[in-house]
Amino acid sequence: xxxxxxxxxxxxxxxxxxxxxxxLTTELSMLAxxxxxxxAHGGLISPRHIADGAFTYxxxxxxxxxxxxxxxxxxxxGGVDYIIRGIINRFHKHRALSLLxxxxxxxxxxxxxxxxxxxxxxxxxxxxxxxxxxxxxKDRVAAIIFLCAAMSAAAPPINLWAMMAxxxxxxxxxxxxxxxxxxxVLGALFSMFFLGWKGTPVQLDKVMAxxxxxAKGMAGWKVLLPFVVFFGxxxxxxxxxxxxxxxxxxxxxxxxxAVTLLTSPKRLPIFKVARExxxxxxPLIGVMVVVGILVQVMALSGARGLISLGVVTLPLPIIxxxxxxxxxxxxxxVQYAAAPLLGVPLILLFNMNGIxxxxxxxxxxxxxxxxxxLPPTTVVGRATTMTIGFTGSYYNGFVKRCxxxxxxxxxxxxxxxxxxxxxxxxxxx
Amino acid sequence: xxxxxxxxxxxxxxAVWIGILISxxxxxxxxxxxxxxxxxxxxVTQVKTLGDYFEPIKGTTNDCNIYILDxxxxxxxxxxxxAVHAEEPATNLAAQLIVENAGVTTGRVLVAIHENRSAxxxxxxxxxxxxxxxxxxxxxxxxxxxxxxxxxxxDSWPDPETYVHYPSGQMLAYMDTRNMNxxxxxxxxxxxxxxxxxxxxxxxxQENVSLTIDLHEAELEYPIIGTIVAHQxxxxxxxxxxxxxTAQEFPIGMEISPxxxxxxxxxxxxxYSNSPCILLESPEPFLDRVRGVTDEALLxxxxxxxxxxxxxxxxxxxxxxxxxxxxxxRVARHVRTVEKxxxxxxxxHADTAMVFSGLPSYEEMVDNGVGHYFTDPxxxxxxxxxxx
Numbered sequence: 001x002x003x004x005x006x007x008x009x010x011x012x013x014x015x016x017x018x019x020x021x022x023x024l025t026t027e028l029s030m031l032a033x034x035x036x037x038x039x040a041h042g043g044l045i046s047p048r049h050i051a052d053g054a055f056t057y058x059x060x061x062x063x064x065x066x067x068x069x070x071x072x073x074x075x076x077x078g079g080v081d082y083i084i085r086g087i088i089n090r091f092h093k094h095r096a097l098s099l100l101x102x103x104x105x106x107x108x109x110x111x112x113x114x115x116x117x118x119x120x121x122x123x124x125x126x127x128x129x130x131x132x133x134x135x136x137x138k139d140r141v142a143a144i145i146f147l148c149a150a151m152s153a154a155a156p157p158i159n160l161w162a163m164m165a166x167x168x169x170x171x172x173x174x175x176x177x178x179x180x181x182x183x184x185v186l187g188a189l190f191s192m193f194f195l196g197w198k199g200t201p202v203q204l205d206k207v208m209a210x211x212x213x214x215a216k217g218m219a220g221w222k223v224l225l226p227f228v229v230f231f232g233x234x235x236x237x238x239x240x241x242x243x244x245x246x247x248x249x250x251x252x253x254x255x256x257x258a259v260t261l262l263t264s265p266k267r268l269p270i271f272k273v274a275r276e277x278x279x280x281x282x283p284l285i286g287v288m289v290v291v292g293i294l295v296q297v298m299a300l301s302g303a304r305g306l307i308s309l310g311v312v313t314l315p316l317p318i319i320x321x322x323x324x325x326x327x328x329x330x331x332x333x334v335q336y337a338a339a340p341l342l343g344v345p346l347i348l349l350f351n352m353n354g355i356x357x358x359x360x361x362x363x364x365x366x367x368x369x370x371x372x373x374l375p376p377t378t379v380v381g382r383a384t385t386m387t388i389g390f391t392g393s394y395y396n397g398f399v400k401r402c403x404x405x406x407x408x409x410x411x412x413x414x415x416x417x418x419x420x421x422x423x424x425x426x427x428x429x
Numbered sequence: 430x431x432x433x434x435x436x437x438x439x440x441x442x443x444a445v446w447i448g449i450l451i452s453x454x455x456x457x458x459x460x461x462x463x464x465x466x467x468x469x470x471x472x473v474t475q476v477k478t479l480g481d482y483f484e485p486i487k488g489t490t491n492d493c494n495i496y497i498l499d500x501x502x503x504x505x506x507x508x509x510x511x512a513v514h515a516e517e518p519a520t521n522l523a524a525q526l527i528v529e530n531a532g533v534t535t536g537r538v539l540v541a542i543h544e545n546r547s548a549x550x551x552x553x554x555x556x557x558x559x560x561x562x563x564x565x566x567x568x569x570x571x572x573x574x575x576x577x578x579x580x581x582x583x584d585s586w587p588d589p590e591t592y593v594h595y596p597s598g599q600m601l602a603y604m605d606t607r608n609m610n611x612x613x614x615x616x617x618x619x620x621x622x623x624x625x626x627x628x629x630x631x632x633x634x635q636e637n638v639s640l641t642i643d644l645h646e647a648e649l650e651y652p653i654i655g656t657i658v659a660h661q662x663x664x665x666x667x668x669x670x671x672x673x674x675t676a677q678e679f680p681i682g683m684e685i686s687p688x689x690x691x692x693x694x695x696x697x698x699x700x701y702s703n704s705p706c707i708l709l710e711s712p713e714p715f716l717d718r719v720r721g722v723t724d725e726a727l728l729x730x731x732x733x734x735x736x737x738x739x740x741x742x743x744x745x746x747x748x749x750x751x752x753x754x755x756x757x758x759r760v761a762r763h764v765r766t767v768e769k770x771x772x773x774x775x776x777x778h779a780d781t782a783m784v785f786s787g788l789p790s791y792e793e794m795v796d797n798g799v800g801h802y803f804t805d806p807x808x809x810x811x812x813x814x815x816x817x
Contacts, residue, residue, distance in 0.1 A: 001721045001734045041722075049557060051453035056555035059588070168555070169718070170578075172602025174591060234590050238600070241593035242616065246606075248587025292555055300557035302721035305735045309719045313742050340555070348650060348718055352744055 005306035011040035027286035034294045041301035053296025066253035067113040077264035078215030079223040092202040110152025114160040116380040119149040133207040135200025142390040143401035147191035150369035155184035162365040165343030175427040179362035191405035217265030230256035291337040308345035324410035331371025356420035363416025460560040461550040464816040468804040472498040472532040483628035490547040496540040504536025505639030505781025515549035515576020517646035519759035536783035545609040547584040549576035557723045566800035580607035585621040597691035613697035639781040641706040643694040648716035649745040656682035662705030711759040761794035
């Protein structure tokens with residue numbers, strides 16, 4: 001069985017590497033690896049394994065598609081411009097408050113959608129413009145946007161790494177709000193203040209001229225109402241669970257999107273936004289679908305068991321000392337697939353060693369997104385530099401600037417795992 | 430030229446994908462529509478369905494058969510529920526073995542082979558379960574549906590943002606609204622699993638059930654394994670059964686149902702009816718995350734090198750060696766524990782006595798294999814067949 005699983009795993013790795021060499025995208029490379037693994041397992045497998053695997057993260061995919069549609073509608077309505085202009089108008093004389101509120105604005109899109117790319121696309125350019133006029137260099141601006149986007153993806157309520165690993169471990173995705181909230185907010189604030197504290201006073205006139213003009217008739221309540229409705233539906237489902245119809249998160253996001261349509265001061269091109277949303281998310285949707293297929297083939301062939309066994313039999317001190325490197329590196333290599341492949345056995349290991357699994361998973365779930373700037377995929381990192389218009393060296397400029405805040409976040413994540421039991425008072429709701 | 434090539438590639442990809450969808454659609458439909466054949470043993474006096482006790486369940490996927498074995502001699506009523514988690518096949522097989530072979534000389538026995546039938550019409554995406562498994566018999570192979578822990582999303586979707594258990598208000602994972610061992614005592618207008626639990630509570634009430642036994646299996650990485658979990662109303666019976674079986678036949682532990690964990694059969698059935706509930710767990714290496722190749726052989730033999738290695742490293746809560754945990758042993762454990770619990774219940778509660786007859790011994794089931802106890806459906810008249 002060992003030899004069989006090693007062969008399957010070896011074939012998958014080789015096919016993945018070859019596909020990448022031929023410039024196939026990450027998701028197509030993973031699909032090729034899955035097919036290669038299936039053939040190595042014993043010829044052509046039943047096609048139903050492909051369809052079965054493809055539906056593994058169907059609900060999660062629906063959630064981030066609808067959430068992103070909602071955020072994109074809000075952006076088209078001028079809501080994001082309105083909020084950012086408001087922050088700068090009101091707090092431009094207080095650098096700390098400006099940075100604080102910009103951080104919070106950065107956290108919202110990713111927290112709701114689970115995707116750092118969405119944060120970069122929805123608010124990245126606008127916040128980047130403001131930061132530039134606060135006298136912050138382009139490489140630092142790019143680093144801030146990336147790290148805040150990474151922390152927004154890690155922030156609750158939607159953390160895709162934690163959701164995928166929890167689903168694979170038969171563990172409820174419950175009790176993560178505070179653990180994820182505390183660590184992601186701390187990470188984002190540290191990144192923003194460490195990289196953005198030094199600069200020049202805000203050049204208000206220039207910033208205002210540069211930022212898109214807010215839509216006529218836009219008001220604070222119009223931006224807030226869709227969020228109030230969304231969180232109202234979530235809370236209503238918890239407060240009156242036996243009287244409320246079961247809506248599910250995707251429909252709740254669609255209701256919030258409908259409210260955005262109603263409160264928007266201008267007519268919104270629904271179908272155009274929907275098409276752009278799906279087009280923009282296609283790589284992420286592809287990854288989620290293909291990761292499911294990959295996991296299915298690995299489970300079928302024993303390759304998943306081999307990885308799980310390898311992980312759970314490692315000594316704990318080695319795990320503690322190496323996670324900060326392994327998790328981001330695996331994210332850089334296979335993106336979200338890292339969560340079910342490594343996250344699940346690690347949860348098992350921590351649980352067996354009496355470490356609070358929720359705290360441990362929360363710690364790991366903020367370490368994964370740091371890898372989104374690393375090769376070979378560099379998805380969110382590249383999206384950030386393109387959005388900001390950073391033309392310097394990707395690794396010597398942008399990545400280098402990220403290193404110290406990233407190290408801080410990775411340290412926090414490690415501490416969450418090592419001291420999971422001591423910090424378990426955070427686990428609630 | 431380049432554009433043409435792109436369209437050709439896209440066309441081929443689309444054709445391949447449509448082919449996969451059609452082929453898998455057929456496989457999924459065949460699995461969902463497959464009916465297991467049950468031969469009604471001599472002890473079976475009537476077959477009702479769950480919908481007879483709660484009208485809204487009638488005609489739904491979860492309108493499962495309720496097999497009634499009535500001795501005609503006054504006594505108690507035992508309810509055996511199986512396959513609430515349809516990925517635990519020893520429970521299904523143990524219940525079918527009882528229906529086909531058991532007689533009852535005092536009281537009545539009610540059996541639900543597929544307690545959450547919807548869960549047996551789907552396997553878990555990402556886990557590569559086989560859709561079916563077959564058991565060898567003297568007359569050929571008998572085929573069964575493999576299932577999942579949760580009801581099929583085709584029958585119950587979408588899930589709530591968070592599942593709030595009724596009536597405790599305890600918050601649970603969203604998908605557990607489809608997990609019938611988190612939905613007791615159920616809700617008349619809740620999710621399918623909640624309604625099914627509610628229907629079983631009405632059955633327990635209307636049939637005046639004295640004792641309920643819920644059959645399960647567990648991975649070896651899970652601490653509640655190889656054990657009897659009992660509501661406080663049946664502690665004496667469970668403790669005595671654990672001691673006697675461990676001393677005489679096979680090791681089995683005993684645990685008290687936690688008061689603070691809600692939705693579980695062993696907690697809520699006893700709290701919301703006159704019937705205490707006992708849950709049985711047998712070891713199923715197939716469910717372990719560190720398992721090797723996921724196939725029917727592992728499901729039936731329970732042999733796995735990777736799980737064994739995890740055991741050597743002290744990572745398991747139940748022993749395993751190269752002999753694994755075969756389906757025959759797992760079924761035998763369940764059948765014998767049910768019989769022993771019933772025997773002890775009768776000793777402690779003479780007014781609600783229930784006495785089995787005709788069940789094979791533990792050694793017989795292990796030696797002969799579970800298939801030995803299934804009758805060829807072709808040899809009995811159509812009115813002695815039921816379909817699951």
